[in-house]
Amino acid sequence: MQELSLVIAELLGMSLAGDRKWYREFFEDGKAIARCNYYPPCKQSELTLGTGPHADPNAFTILQQDEVSGLDVFTGGRWSSVPPVPGALVINVGDTFEALSNGEYKSCLHRAVVNPDKERRSIAYFVSPRLDKVIRPPPELIAGVDGDGNGDRRKFPDFTWLQLLEFTQTRHRVDDETLRFFVDYLRSAPGAN
Numbered sequence: 001m002q003e004l005s006l007v008i009a010e011l012l013g014m015s016l017a018g019d020r021k022w023y024r025e026f027f028e029d030g031k032a033i034a035r036c037n038y039y040p041p042c043k044q045s046e047l048t049l050g051t052g053p054h055a056d057p058n059a060f061t062i063l064q065q066d067e068v069s070g071l072d073v074f075t076g077g078r079w080s081s082v083p084p085v086p087g088a089l090v091i092n093v094g095d096t097f098e099a100l101s102n103g104e105y106k107s108c109l110h111r112a113v114v115n116p117d118k119e120r121r122s123i124a125y126f127v128s129p130r131l132d133k134v135i136r137p138p139p140e141l142i143a144g145v146d147g148d149g150n151g152d153r154r155k156f157p158d159f160t161w162l163q164l165l166e167f168t169q170t171r172h173r174v175d176d177e178t179l180r181f182f183v184d185y186l187r188s189a190p191g192a193n
């Protein structure tokens with residue numbers, strides 16, 4: 001899984017300006033955790049959700065679904081199902097990659113609904129940078145007119161994955177606005193960048 005994560009990071013890097021290896025190298029000392037989700041059937045499935053609407057706060061997530069659909073993504077102003085495809089994995093971009101790509105990639109708002117008759121399982125593998133690594137996009141994506149990397153093109157302040165993780169655990173539950181609230185929080189802190 002770690003090598004797959006690095007290949008995905010490299011592919012994402014190839015689609016962005018700059019050195020194609022930059023993102024792969026950024027995640028080489030990264031961390032990941034896997035979570036197994038279990039959604040029991042619910043007869044009144046329209047009254048509940050398996051997992052509420054959220055964007056993953058980590059960099060990106062590799063998701064394996066079983067054969068029961070349930071994953072929805074919010075796109076074009078509405079929820080659309082992402083049906084399971086045998087042998088295929090879903091890659092969800094998270095808030096940390098949105099910041100690391102200077103907003104070129106957007107984190108993906110998604111949720112999991114439950115099925116009235118069938119149980120559903122998924123495995124989410126959350127790829128994250130090393131806890132104390134500063135999240136700052138590569139120079140090519142942020143260099144201002146003076147080329148110092150602090151110009152107007154910078155959309156997010158510096159932060160570490162540890163700061164965002166603690167924010168989601170102590171201040172703001174993960175939802176569709178975590179990154180916006182986190183940036184406001186960082187900018188309001190004394191000595192903010």
Ligand SMILES: O=C(O)CCC(=O)C(=O)O
Binds near residue numbers: 051056065111
């Ligand atoms: O079960 C799913 O399809 C989605 C799970 C999910 O979004 C998560 O674990 O963060």
Ligand SMILES: [Fe+2]
Binds near residue numbers: 056
């Ligand atoms: Fe998620």
